[in-house]
Amino acid sequence: MFTSIFNQYDWNEELRSIYNKTDAEVRRALARKQRTLDDFKALISPAAAPYLEHMALLSQQATQKRFGKTIQLYAPLYLSNECQNICTYCGFSLDNQIPRKTLTAAELLQELLAVKAMGYQHILLVTGEAQQLVGMSYFRQMLPLVKQHFQHIAMEVQPLDEADYAELRARGVSTILVYQETYHREDYRKHHPKGKKSNFDYRLACPDRIGRAGIHKIGIGALLGLDDWRTDSFFAALHLQYLERTYWQSKFSVSFPRLRPHVGGLQPKSVITDRELVQLICAWRLFNGEVELSMSTRESPRFRDNIIKLGITSISAGSKTNPGGYAVEPQSLEQFEIDDGRSPAIIAQVIREAGYEPVWKDWDHALHGGEANGKFPLPEEIG
């Protein structure tokens, strides 16, 4: 379990070690073929700032070597904005007085068709945490619909138990994303004062449960800005390294959500600039040549257009971050503000102009093996 490794590390010590990195350590990290966690620290440290262009170039090369000139496209679909948690940075937080909505099957179908019409075959289902309303029974009911229309299903929902993940996998879910938000235990408590999410350890162990359940791809990340982004990124890298070695049959992806303005109005503790975000993305790539790096529409068009050449491998486009946002109720309140509102078609064009191929489909339900294809009975069929 990652927890036992995590507990051996001290936040302040890592923070200090990152800020103490020297020019020589950065240059050594740049020169190496295979980079260690310590090299990663050097590359995200302030000392690496002067080497940004060099890092970008190496990152571009490493990304093309593994992924070719391709960029995956996906769209988030919000199933519900119900949430029993208080998260200081989120528009859906329990203490925010907003209209709550959970898609019915009919509404979901409308949304699915709208997203599909934009060209997508990969979809990311998103919810808050409302175990009663939007729990496993809701997912059981909705997933067959989604599966009919999409070849790759990812979910970013409340942390679940291992058995639930195994069941989701059997129902056609290939990817689960769960972000730790921050690896700073005390600050985590501050930002998650109420609800199931306030249990730091349960969340920290979540990727382990996903891995054990044999989910094909696991996404992790930290919400940049909640705490020192460099230290949080170090812990995310430590997490990734552990997960890769333990669940060696899984794929991994990392995201870089930056704290954005929303109804609650939390001000970031450490602001990560565009330049630093590029540094961070390149550092990830130089640390790990295989991990997928993903970017949402929180970022500006100009930033996104350029970053696709620097290490990112998948981006969303035309996103709506409110349940029903695509077709049912386009005007409702979003979880976070979108910066890049351009349509997927335009984004695909941008990708092509950069010399890359936009990839809409990179998975097929057939790859799920027997279980998802009905060869083996699902739990309720046995029961």
Add this chain to the structure above:
Amino acid sequence: MNTIDKLHYITHPLPDYPIAQQVEDVCRGGCSWVQLRMKEARTEERLAEALRILPRIRHYGATLIINDDVYAAKAADADGVHLGADDMHPSEARHLLGAGKIIGCTANTLDDVLRLSQYDIDYIGVGPFRFTSTKEKLSPVLGGEGIHRIVAAARIHGVRIPIIAIGGITPENIGGLLNTGIHGVAVSGAIHAAMDKVTACEAIIAQLTTGHPSLATDHRPPATHHPSPITDHPSPVTHHRPPITKKMNDILKIADKTFSSRLFAGTGKFGDHQLMENALLASETELVTVALKRVEHTGQEEDTLLRHLAHAHIQLLPNTSGVRNATEAVFVAQLAREALETNWLKLEIHPDPKYLMPDPIETLAAAEQLVKLGFVVLPYCHADPVLCKRLEEVGVAAVMPLGAPIGSNKGLAMLDMLRIIIDQANVPVVIDAGIGAPSHAAQAMELGADAVLVNTAMATAGDPVQIAEAFKWAVRAGRQAFLAGLPGEQSVASATSPLTAFLD
């Protein structure tokens, strides 16, 4: 002119680690230069502390320097004083203390060094090397490069005063710092924050000594004098190893056991038990594998193999050499557990008598059963990354992929595969088979292997004892290089149009 030590220990006020104990520990670790630093204290308090520790300092023949406080140094009759930028002027201190005492000063810049070098002082502390928690007043961090620049420039300007690097130095940094032309280092946290202070201190001294073999630490009291590690007739009693690896706690752990040597050895093919014993002792190995088929079950004879392996620091690792499938392996393993009274087992199954290639399918099956039977299983296997992960999943304690066909002495023929295995392993990786020369062993260690197992190359060498010792050094060198972080090949890349220009 006073002689200045290579290692200075700066005391640090800690609630649960009194200064007197700090002094005792570092002196026992071989450090003979203590700087008493009590930033917030008054002169009387400093004086009292100095008088408290002086008898022990004298007992060890060490030197006591008082930080900041010339009056306390004079009153206690300490050996000297260390002055910060805001403390007393060095000339005034010299006047007060007289010619016989040591005066050291702190410098942050080249200008400081040049200015200070005009006075009658004995050494200059240049720093801070890194951010440090012991310095309340922070000056710009110099890093190894900054220190290098200052030292080099000072030398060009004809400064001959010994320069001591100071501020946040850890054992990891010392190797690099020694190349900057400094005379020595001053440390604090590197020792007081270590679990085992004495060992930490010894490790740093070993490093300072290895880096500069000519700078003998001859002032060390005989009580802590270590025998030279190179001896013709090593005996287990004197097998104290100066920890030369840069990480202090660089200890290999497999299952419940720890090893300070990363060289594992075999017992076959030596031709002479006494020669084997001598070689194993010279190698300083702590884990030796023995084929059960070679163990005499009577145990009565004068010259049995086991008698020659009976050394407290040597752990036996029975192996199943000779078996051809999982069933045989599990049977032999149980015999071995009884005969050698250990549940450790090197699992090797090679059905083919010609190349002795390990059988992956039988090995995986046997490993799974043996783990369930409570064995600590170290399987010998192909350099197959997926197989290694599968073995890991059934609970083996380490994996032992081959570097090349057994007995071939070809080195790391499976280099690319070994790299992947090491990269993704969650258990120690021991490179077994194929290591024919110390350079191969060093390469395996540089790659990040946790240990190597050497048999044929040692047993069949012209002089097995000499080769065993050569392997010992090679494994350490490789390990140290791995920990130090090898430089990569500089890839000179250039973009046609800058990729990050959009950020400007």
